[in-house]
Amino acid sequence: MIVSGFTFIRNAVLYDYPVVESILSLLPLVDELVVAVGNSGDGTLSLIKSIDSPKIKIIHTEWDENFRSGGRVLALETDKALSAVRPDADWCFYLQADEVIHEKYQETIRSAMARWKDDKNVDGLLFDYLHFYGSYDYIATSSAWYKYEVRVIKNNRNIYSYRDAQGFRKGDDQKLRVKNSGACIYHYGWVKPPARMMEKQRSFQKWWHDDKWMEKNVSSADEFDYSGIDILEKFKGTHPVVMKDRINRLNWHFERDISKNKASVKERLKALLLKNFGIDLSYRNFIRI
Numbered sequence: 001m002i003v004s005g006f007t008f009i010r011n012a013v014l015y016d017y018p019v020v021e022s023i024l025s026l027l028p029l030v031d032e033l034v035v036a037v038g039n040s041g042d043g044t045l046s047l048i049k050s051i052d053s054p055k056i057k058i059i060h061t062e063w064d065e066n067f068r069s070g071g072r073v074l075a076l077e078t079d080k081a082l083s084a085v086r087p088d089a090d091w092c093f094y095l096q097a098d099e100v101i102h103e104k105y106q107e108t109i110r111s112a113m114a115r116w117k118d119d120k121n122v123d124g125l126l127f128d129y130l131h132f133y134g135s136y137d138y139i140a141t142s143s144a145w146y147k148y149e150v151r152v153i154k155n156n157r158n159i160y161s162y163r164d165a166q167g168f169r170k171g172d173d174q175k176l177r178v179k180n181s182g183a184c185i186y187h188y189g190w191v192k193p194p195a196r197m198m199e200k201q202r203s204f205q206k207w208w209h210d211d212k213w214m215e216k217n218v219s220s221a222d223e224f225d226y227s228g229i230d231i232l233e234k235f236k237g238t239h240p241v242v243m244k245d246r247i248n249r250l251n252w253h254f255e256r257d258i259s260k261n262k263a264s265v266k267e268r269l270k271a272l273l274l275k276n277f278g279i280d281l282s283y284r285n286f287i288r289i
Contacts, residue, residue, distance in 0.1 A: 001117055004085035004155070005030035005055075005093045008077040010038030010063060012047055012097060015200040016192045019044075019097040020051060021242040026095050027053055028106055036081035038063045059084050071164025071207050078161035089155045090117050096165070098189035099151075102240040105183035112181045113152065123159065123176035124168065125152035126286060128184040132191045134226040134254035136239060136247050140190070142231040142263070147282050150178055151185060164208070167285040178286045186240060193252050194223035226254055231261045 005026045012019045027033060034057045037045050048058060061080050067073040078094070085092050091113050095101070101109070109125075116122040126148050133140040150167050153159050153176065162169040168176055192200065198221060205218055219225075239247060 001091070001114055002086070002089045003030045003091045003093055003113065004089035005033035005095070006036075006078075006081040006085055007033070007095050007097060008036035008038065008061070008074075008081050009044060009048070009097045010077075011040045011042050011203070012044045013042040014040075015203070016196040017097045018100065018188050018243070018246055020047065021240070021246060022095050022097055022100050023048075023051055023053075023056070024242045025101040025103070025240055026093060027055055028103075029101070029109060030055060030093055031089070032057055032086055034059060034081045034084045036061045036077055036084070038077060057084065068206060068210060069208065073207050074165035075161035075163060078165045082159075082161065085155065087155070091152055092155050093152050095151065095185075096189075098187060100186045100188060100240050100243060102184065102186060102238075103242075105181075108182045109152070112179065112183075116179050121177060121289065122179050123154055123156070123170060124150045124178045124286070125181040126178045126288065127151050127181050129187055130184055130235070131187045131189075132235065133229055133232060134191065134256065135252075136188075136191055136243075136250065137235055138232045138254070138256055138258075139235050140229060140231065141233050143282055144230075147280075148284070148286075149185070150176055150286050152181065162285060169285075175285060175287050177289050179289065186243075188243075192224075194226065197224035197226075198222065227256075229256075231263055232256050232258055234258060 007022065009017065009019045023033060033055050035048050036059050037048055038061050059080065061077060063073055063077065067076065082092060112125055128148055129146060131140045131145045132138065146166065153168055156170065159168050159170045159176065170176060201224060202218055205214055
């Protein structure tokens with residue numbers, strides 16, 4: 001079984017992405033790892049080159065400034081990395097630059113890939129998600145945060161990145177048919193120093209919106225205000241080993257009294273339907289089989 005990993009990154013140093021940790025968590029599971037490094041001015045390329053692994057294959061890309069709607073440029077960069085994987089790979093394993101795999105899931109993921117490798121009805125593998133927010137001690141759990149997503153796909157040239165690179169589709173806009181991987185992705189995109197998070201928001205939102213929207217809706221504050229979140233829970237597990245040094249370097253403070261969570265009526269209704277009737281109304285960009 002041959003597995004190719006792929007990811008993309010730009011301005012990792014400037015916006016404090018845990019891309020090194022992400023790559024290190026993926027390397028044990030792949031035979032190669034394609035990293036599409038976009039045009040950056042902050043040492044991102046040197047950062048990726050500093051990772052000591054012969055598995056890493058760097059390709060250089062230019063982000064198209066003309067794509068400022070719906071985050072489409074992120075899917076284009078994902079597809080550039082995907083197109084560079086080795087043609088004989090059975091599986092292609094995708095991680096975004098703020099996603100990390102806990103080492104406890106490595107054997108589970110390998111087993112799932114081996115089990116479904118030759119099943120032509122299976123297009124990919126589905127992962128649960130933990131979305132960390134504010135600090136490494138809290139996870140966001142409202143329905144606004146996606147619960148699952150496809151991160152392992154068959155090496156099929158008809159599969160492509162969908163919309164803003166959250167998931168994948170195939171052929172003529174068909175959802176992928178997937179099996180559960182039995183594993184979870186740790187998403188750290190909302191755990192950054194408040195000043196860095198504010199800088200990221202100003203830069204990142206431009207890939208979804210025009211200048212007029214940006215001027216009206218993006219704060220001019222120096223630091224991001226993490227207090228506006230509706231629902232958080234305390235994280236009671238362990239973080240991936242590769243995150244240890246980063247977590248030890250945490251240099252800002254965030255606390256939340258979870259007894260003051262503010263769920264909307266809609267959110268409470270969704271929770272009741274799931275708890276009492278097993279009805280899950282969360283968005284699904286896939287067909288679970």
